Amino acid sequence: MWAYNETFYQIYPIGFCDAPVHNDGVTVPRIRKIAGWSEYLQKLGIGSIILNPIFDSDNHGYDTRDFKKIDCRLGTNEDFKYVCDTLHSHDVKIMLDGVFNHVGRGFWAFQDVQEKKWDSPYKDWFRINFDGNSGYNDGFWYEGWEGHYELVKLNLQNPAVVDYLLECVRFWIEEFGIDGLRLDVAYSLDHNFMKRLRRYCEELKPGFALIGEVLFGDxxxxxxxxxLHSCTNYECYKGIFSSFNSMNLFEIAHSLNRQYGPEQWCIYRGKHLMNFVDNHDVTRIASILTNKEHLPLAYGILFGMPGIPCIYYGSEWGEEGVKAPDNDYALRPAFEDPKPNELTAFITQLIAVRRESDALCNGGYHNVVITNHQLIFERKSDKEKVLVAINASDSEFTANNDELQGDYTDMITQKEGTLSGQLDMPPYSVQFLSIS
Structure with a gap:
């Protein structure tokens, strides 16, 4: 699976392209702005972008009206085809947000039910009770997603709904050449639907990647x-920033060992979960860390740990953004142009180092040294052994452990040396040591 060796870059297009929050019905080719970032993404080393919803919707994109039409606020299907062609020409793949659990009240099939009630051929596409009523006075009750009645839950146990959604995926692959899907609220999706989706996509486009949004559970x-090939690793998302803010690296070390460690009971060995330090739903890492010196270190863990790293647009140069109690607008801004800085250059190095390292992409995980302020862990495959060393302290630290042995090359700085049971760790440092 190509996705396991690549770094992803997530964009929320409605915000990124500075589109109106509510659908105003005016067609403007704003989505072409993404094509203008293709060269930047290629230089960064991005293997694929993840685009949050781009299809015709009522407001924020997750309330879909039409799965085959680009939202007019972003442009036309032809505009998006141009974006895809441009990204592909810069070696960047495209993953779309597959919002299959629910649609908006403006969705064409739901509007047919609103008009025809019992007589609509689409009444069984949703979970409807004609003996009740909705908060919108539709004359029938329907299930909304987690109490949000502007999001009408689809009945994924209805074969007609499944056939329709798969036909839409086929359209996206054939029309735009997309390479994968992020499945919104995958934890809510019918398992048989996901099995059918996997088989269908693999037959249609071998290597098509499916990554689910999952917040909790196994x-x-x-x-x-x-x-699915992967899902979002929210457990370690919390562990990364919390470990730095509490100056307790035991937390992330415990989570990583629980998931990927060598013991028989470790639960995700051999899997490639999608890792992130922020996204379109949570406060940005630069705003949530109490010590800004820890920002590069958080990315050091992100690129050193097992799984697939994903960067949220703008965070690679340390953009801030705080989630509000009632909206996420501050998390989804528009930037005229990229604003690369020292952090961006460091992340570019990490992307390049990881892409060429079998141990970092596919190796096992083993904790070597853990203190409150320091963490050294080993990533090892049949081909390679790498030590990832993080010092979150403002003081130099010398780690001592019998496992710290051998000649090394720091994959970031190209510095060479020999370990004889100890490692010097400068303050606020990240080291990726290839051991020979």
Missing amino acids: YNIIVNDEM
Whole structure:
């Protein structure tokens, strides 16, 4: 699976392209702005972008009206085809947000039910009770997603709904040449639907990647050979920033060992979960870390740990953004142009180092040294052994452990040396040591 060796870059297009928050019905080719970032993304080393919703919707994109039409606020299908062609020409793949659990009240099939009630051929596409009523006075009750009635839940156990959604995926692949899907609220999706989606996509485009949004629970339930290739690793997302803010690296070391460690009971060995330090739903890492010196270190863990790293647009240069109690607008801004700085250059190095390292992409995980302020862990495959060393302290530290042995090259700085049971760790440092 190509996705396991690549770094992803997530964009929320409605915000990124400075589109109106509510659909104003005016067609403006704003989505072409993404094509203008292609060269920047290629230089950064991005293997694929993840685009949050781009299809015709009522407001924020997750309330879809039409799965086959680009939202007019972003442009036309032809505009998006141009974006895809441009990204592909810069070696950047495209993953779309597959919002299959629910649609907006403006969705064409739901509007047919609103008009015809019992007589609509689409009444069984949703979970409807004609003996009740909705808060919108539709004359029938329907299930909304987690109490949000502007999001009408689809009935994924209805074969007609499944056939329609798969036909839309086929359209996206054939029309735009997309390479994968992020499945919105994958934890809510019918398992048989995900199995069918996996088989269908693999037949249509071998190597098509499926990555699910999952917040909690056992990821093995949906990340397996029958369903998804990967899912979001929220457990370690929390562990990364929390470990730095509490100056307790035992937390992230425990989470990583629980997921990927060598013991038999470790739960995700051999899997490639999608890792992130922020996204379109959470406060940006630069705003949540109490010590800004820890910002490069958070990315050091992100690129050193098992799984697939994903960067949220703008965070690679340390952009701030705080989630509000009632909206996410501050998390989804528009930037005229990229604003690369020292952090961006460091992340570019990390992307390049990881892409060429079998141990970092596919190796096992083993904790070597853990203190409150320092963490050294080993990534090892059949071909390679790498030590990832993080010092979150403002003081130099010398780690001592019998496992710290051998000649090394720091994959970031190209510095060479020999370990004889100890490692000097400068203050606020990240080291990726290739051991020979």
